[in-house]
Amino acid sequence: MSLSPDRKATVNAEQxxxxxxxxxxxxxxxxxxxxxxxxDLGIWQAWTWQQxxxxxxxxxxxxxxxxxKAGDKLAIIGDNRPCLYMSMAAxxxxxxxxxPLYQDSVAKEMAFVLDNxxxxxxxxxxxxxxxxxxxxxDGNDAIGHILYDDPRGMRHYDFPFLDSIEQxxxxxxxxxxxxxxxxxxxxxxxxxxxxxxxxYTSGTTGNPKGVVLTYDNVIITARNGIVREGxxxxxxxxxxxxxxxxxxxxxxxxxxxxxxxxVNCPESGATILTDLREIGPTYYFAPPxxxxxxxxxxxxxxxxxxxxxxxxxxxxxxxxxxxxTRILDGKxxxxxxxxxxxxxxxxxxxxxxxxxGLNRIRxxxxxxxxxxxxxxxxxxxxxxxxxxxxxxxEGMVFICVQPDGEVYADTVGTPAIxxxxxIDDNGExxxxxxxxFHSYYKSPEATxxxxxxxxxxxxxxxGYFAENGHLKIIDRAKDVxxxxxxxxxxxxxxxxxxxxxxxxxxxxxxxxxxxxxxxxVNIDLEAVGNWAERRNLGYSGYVDLAAxxxxxxxxxxxxxxxxxxxxxxxxxxxxxxxxxxVLHKELDADDGELTRTRKVRRSFxxxxxxxxxxALYSDVAECHIETExxxxxxxxxxxxxxxxxREARQFTPVAKAS
Amino acid sequence: MYERKLGDVVLQVDGxxxxxxxxxVLNNISxxxxxxxxxxxxxxxxxxxxxxxxxxxxxxxxxxxxxxYRGKTRDLMKVHxxxxxxxxxTFQNIALFKGMSTLDNIMTGRNLKIKxxxxxxxxxxxxxxxxxxxxxxKVEEIIDFLEIQAIRKIPVGKLPYGMQKRVELGRALAxxxxxxxxxxxxxxxxxxxxxxxxxxxxxxxxxxxTTIVLIEHDMGVVMDLSDRVVVLDxxxxxxxxxxxxxxxxxxxxxxxxxxxx
Numbered sequence: 001m002s003l004s005p006d007r008k009a010t011v012n013a014e015q016x017x018x019x020x021x022x023x024x025x026x027x028x029x030x031x032x033x034x035x036x037x038x039x040d041l042g043i044w045q046a047w048t049w050q051q052x053x054x055x056x057x058x059x060x061x062x063x064x065x066x067x068x069k070a071g072d073k074l075a076i077i078g079d080n081r082p083c084l085y086m087s088m089a090a091x092x093x094x095x096x097x098x099x100p101l102y103q104d105s106v107a108k109e110m111a112f113v114l115d116n117x118x119x120x121x122x123x124x125x126x127x128x129x130x131x132x133x134x135x136x137x138d139g140n141d142a143i144g145h146i147l148y149d150d151p152r153g154m155r156h157y158d159f160p161f162l163d164s165i166e167q168x169x170x171x172x173x174x175x176x177x178x179x180x181x182x183x184x185x186x187x188x189x190x191x192x193x194x195x196x197x198x199x200y201t202s203g204t205t206g207n208p209k210g211v212v213l214t215y216d217n218v219i220i221t222a223r224n225g226i227v228r229e230g231x232x233x234x235x236x237x238x239x240x241x242x243x244x245x246x247x248x249x250x251x252x253x254x255x256x257x258x259x260x261x262x263v264n265c266p267e268s269g270a271t272i273l274t275d276l277r278e279i280g281p282t283y284y285f286a287p288p289x290x291x292x293x294x295x296x297x298x299x300x301x302x303x304x305x306x307x308x309x310x311x312x313x314x315x316x317x318x319x320x321x322x323x324x325t326r327i328l329d330g331k332x333x334x335x336x337x338x339x340x341x342x343x344x345x346x347x348x349x350x351x352x353x354x355x356x357g358l359n360r361i362r363x364x365x366x367x368x369x370x371x372x373x374x375x376x377x378x379x380x381x382x383x384x385x386x387x388x389x390x391x392x393x394e395g396m397v398f399i400c401v402q403p404d405g406e407v408y409a410d411t412v413g414t415p416a417i418x419x420x421x422x423i424d425d426n427g428e429x430x431x432x433x434x435x436x437f438h439s440y441y442k443s444p445e446a447t448x449x450x451x452x453x454x455x456x457x458x459x460x461x462x463g464y465f466a467e468n469g470h471l472k473i474i475d476r477a478k479d480v481x482x483x484x485x486x487x488x489x490x491x492x493x494x495x496x497x498x499x500x501x502x503x504x505x506x507x508x509x510x511x512x513x514x515x516x517x518x519x520x521v522n523i524d525l526e527a528v529g530n531w532a533e534r535r536n537l538g539y540s541g542y543v544d545l546a547a548x549x550x551x552x553x554x555x556x557x558x559x560x561x562x563x564x565x566x567x568x569x570x571x572x573x574x575x576x577x578x579x580x581x582v583l584h585k586e587l588d589a590d591d592g593e594l595t596r597t598r599k600v601r602r603s604f605x606x607x608x609x610x611x612x613x614x615a616l617y618s619d620v621a622e623c624h625i626e627t628e629x630x631x632x633x634x635x636x637x638x639x640x641x642x643x644x645x646r647e648a649r650q651f652t653p654v655a656k657a658s
Numbered sequence: 659m660y661e662r663k664l665g666d667v668v669l670q671v672d673g674x675x676x677x678x679x680x681x682x683v684l685n686n687i688s689x690x691x692x693x694x695x696x697x698x699x700x701x702x703x704x705x706x707x708x709x710x711x712x713x714x715x716x717x718x719x720x721x722x723x724x725x726x727y728r729g730k731t732r733d734l735m736k737v738h739x740x741x742x743x744x745x746x747x748t749f750q751n752i753a754l755f756k757g758m759s760t761l762d763n764i765m766t767g768r769n770l771k772i773k774x775x776x777x778x779x780x781x782x783x784x785x786x787x788x789x790x791x792x793x794x795x796k797v798e799e800i801i802d803f804l805e806i807q808a809i810r811k812i813p814v815g816k817l818p819y820g821m822q823k824r825v826e827l828g829r830a831l832a833x834x835x836x837x838x839x840x841x842x843x844x845x846x847x848x849x850x851x852x853x854x855x856x857x858x859x860x861x862x863x864x865x866x867x868t869t870i871v872l873i874e875h876d877m878g879v880v881m882d883l884s885d886r887v888v889v890l891d892x893x894x895x896x897x898x899x900x901x902x903x904x905x906x907x908x909x910x911x912x913x914x915x916x917x918x919x
Contacts, residue, residue: 041798270808
């Protein structure tokens, strides 16, 4: 199955096909328009496009004077700072390749990337990063020159290869005077098929890989995104996600350079929420957990509000839930509902959006992992146009985007402009687009494994097109299995659906090469504990609470709802949950049951709790188990319990009426 | 690596004795503090450490002994005179204005530097306005230095303890002191907060060249930070010297670990 793009880019990208050319053009066309802001000493400082060009020019010439040449790599390490974005542009103006690194990596991790990318120059934020580079440089002088922004703490650093950005720019201005025309000549020599940037993917297995992207990859994709969403030079964005991540490079650099809009850098990592409010971005990206945290904050603060405010809030939120998303999608609602929603907007939604700093949002994206439908709908019902997108570093982000008016919580939308998407026989998603990366740096085998000769890229994700033409991503392709009757079994998809319920903290689904799907559930002690207290249900701790029949009833409701949901999905209807149990112990990274990033280690758990799994697939209603647990002080102990097993309700598959 | 160089003696404490009635708090204490130094006073509870600090900045007046600061020997100095001479301090029990924001609290540290009078300030025009902008800038630099931008506008009473300590340090810094007295800056902090505070103390000393006298309980902290250490016990001076020397001193070991006999 293949889906072709329905809309083509309308903007001619021929002339302005590199960042240096775009920068020269902006300085010419909108020289006095603000390009970047940064909050410093409590005041938002601004740079116009002309000022950006001047700074970049001085820095580029300074780098040239220090020996940086076309094709050289420039490591960039630090928080989102205008000077670091300008460093990126400076390297590109000389035909060099910026390589942004994750600023919180330890020296050892950085050493691999610096070495792999053949980095000889680095521009970093502060002493912390300089110290890491000095540690790496010790005994190996591969990193030729280091420039830094913030001199604090380094007054006694006396190394010939260490300068401040300011010093380099001073040097650059002299160089510029001595070599008139040098900068323009260099900047204009860069072309669309030259390498624009190298971004290292975090690499969950093995070492990170350097994804090489050309100007055409980056700029055409950025421009297509702008065209599809109708973005203009008047957008405001907040640059707060790591510069080494492809998303930040797209939203805070590439699209700003293409469209000419303003990028705002927060004062520090801790002030992001305040800065968000002060700036009021019109275009915003955040991973699901950011939206989730914001929602939790709102709910906690509402608990403390006065009775009248609480009632008003709940009344209008219920209304928003009914009609808010319909209004946003331009669907029909009654006149009375429209009027009430307007009142709600005045009393609740508007002030709430303002508090969240999302009042001016025209477009908000989320991606990276599945977002809970409740959270998603909460923001949309407030009138915030939040949409999911599906993307990868290898494709310069955009693969699929939800079109306006066709936003569903469980799909990632239709292919972006110029992107083709197909599903192979194993259910894996492939795409082909102008954004498809050039290669993995110095790794032709890995490149060949991921990218076919005619330009299709394997995503590693399993998915399919729903009837409405939207792509639905269900799991990592390697985790997807099959039930004995051949039904597709997507464990993470089922687990995520369960985890969207606040009562369920973790879930583990079994079913690959088995008759049906069965699950373990971990209850959320806080949420279920609160729920129990409100019902005057006494309990002594996790083990006790998890075994209460009332709690089983509660979890059964959640499981049944998931089954009802699954029954509507033609592909997954037969993988409905058959039996479930509430685990007597919280899954813990210390016991090896979760990874440090809190992902369940399914096969390890299956082995560790083998008797329970066996019981799930038999017809017993209870199973005794003893487990060894590690306490926080390092001692071990035994935890014994009789775990009850329940049957979940089965729903007959129905075709979804849309 | 870079060698530390200590300057001339800026503060000389000579034979200080202090009593409250029959209670002898300090008994013939003598030591000096040199320019650019981080000097620690340590000792068990009730050793007289805070009293010593109070003597230095003029809160207590000792019955015997003399204090020479920058070549001037003084007898009865008032607290504000100490401040005028460039001595600032923080307190063991935080002494901030709880209802005021971080920014305003630090601004109060600029008090002595404000030259315009109340009327000018009320009109907020000309000199007063220029002055206010300049002070605000200085305060913002301190906020930046101590990395407390996120709590700039939050009332201090709402902040966790470790943060309040940092604000208090900020207020002392706002006076741009030559000599900074810190009374147990790390008391009641967790490991991470302690590490942060240590870094700030070192950075203040390094960036502004401020001489620092520090009282501290945590031996590890003291030994890492200090150039020289004075050890007090029940008002008596047990030892005085570089950390390594003090660490090996038998009297100090006995006082800290107890004597078995």
